[in-house]
Amino acid sequence: MALLQCLRHDSAAYGLMERVAWPDGPVCPHCGARDRVRRLGGSTGPGTWKCYDCRRIFSLRSRTGFHASHLPLHVSLQAVYLLAASRAEFSATALAKVLGVSLRTACQLKQRARDMMPWLAQQLAASPPGPREIAAWAQPAPWQDPPQRAQPGWACERRFERFMDALAEWRQAQPDAAFLLLLKALSSPPQEVAAAPPALADVGLGEDDTLQLELDFGAGAMAGHVPPDGLSRLGAQLPA
Ligand SMILES: [Zn+2]
Numbered sequence: 001m002a003l004l005q006c007l008r009h010d011s012a013a014y015g016l017m018e019r020v021a022w023p024d025g026p027v028c029p030h031c032g033a034r035d036r037v038r039r040l041g042g043s044t045g046p047g048t049w050k051c052y053d054c055r056r057i058f059s060l061r062s063r064t065g066f067h068a069s070h071l072p073l074h075v076s077l078q079a080v081y082l083l084a085a086s087r088a089e090f091s092a093t094a095l096a097k098v099l100g101v102s103l104r105t106a107c108q109l110k111q112r113a114r115d116m117m118p119w120l121a122q123q124l125a126a127s128p129p130g131p132r133e134i135a136a137w138a139q140p141a142p143w144q145d146p147p148q149r150a151q152p153g154w155a156c157e158r159r160f161e162r163f164m165d166a167l168a169e170w171r172q173a174q175p176d177a178a179f180l181l182l183l184k185a186l187s188s189p190p191q192e193v194a195a196a197p198p199a200l201a202d203v204g205l206g207e208d209d210t211l212q213l214e215l216d217f218g219a220g221a222m223a224g225h226v227p228p229d230g231l232s233r234l235g236a237q238l239p240a
Pocket residue numbers: 028029030031032033051052053054055056
């Protein structure tokens with residue numbers, strides 16, 4: 001499966017993000033257990049897990065840069081890919097159109113991606129993931145189930161077509177590598193148990209603004225991370 005196919009629907013997107021965030025298999029964020037951790041099926045949606053040691057439920061998103069996003073994960077990943085492949089040159093208007101997000105959200109996304117570009121350029125020059133590593137990321141890990149035969153809805157398929165069309169116009173080098181580097185940065189678990197990210201009310205955000213934060217790479221969620229330089233600034237850019 002090509003890496004881009006992982007951005008087609010949520011089940012595949014969670015599969016990819018789980019591999020990136022948990023290279024050695026799932027870890028309970030509450031108690032650190034690894035062995036008695038199982039994926040929940042049924043109506044819980046992709047990406048929901050239960051730890052049978054502490055009996056708590058967790059989602060991969062809960063400790064990543066996507067924490068604050070209300071968008072389906074595959075849409076968030078499509079945004080990251082477009083911005084990575086275009087080195088944040090993709091226009092906000094087009095981003096809003098292609099992905100069906102608000103223009104304001106698209107502008108914020110683009111700005112945040114721009115802030116990460118110096119770091120990304122440095123990483124691409126220093127240690128870019130090679131073709132074999134990229135191919136490996138596109139396949140299920142040994143601890144993952146084979147991908148389900150998902151049947152994305154019409155709107156989902158149309159969005160993916162728009163995404164692929166938009167992507168065809170960007171021919172920057174190493175799009176997969178750039179995407180994976182950004183995804184790794186956004187998926188990294190906290191390096192230490194840090195203070196909880198500030199509640200939105202604490203940073204003076206109204207309900208309306210909360211919506212605009214839906215796809216901002218979860219700046220609030222990044223607050224407890226020890227990210228690379230470009231990322232650390234994101235937390236400080238929450239609108240006051
Ligand atoms: Zn646990």
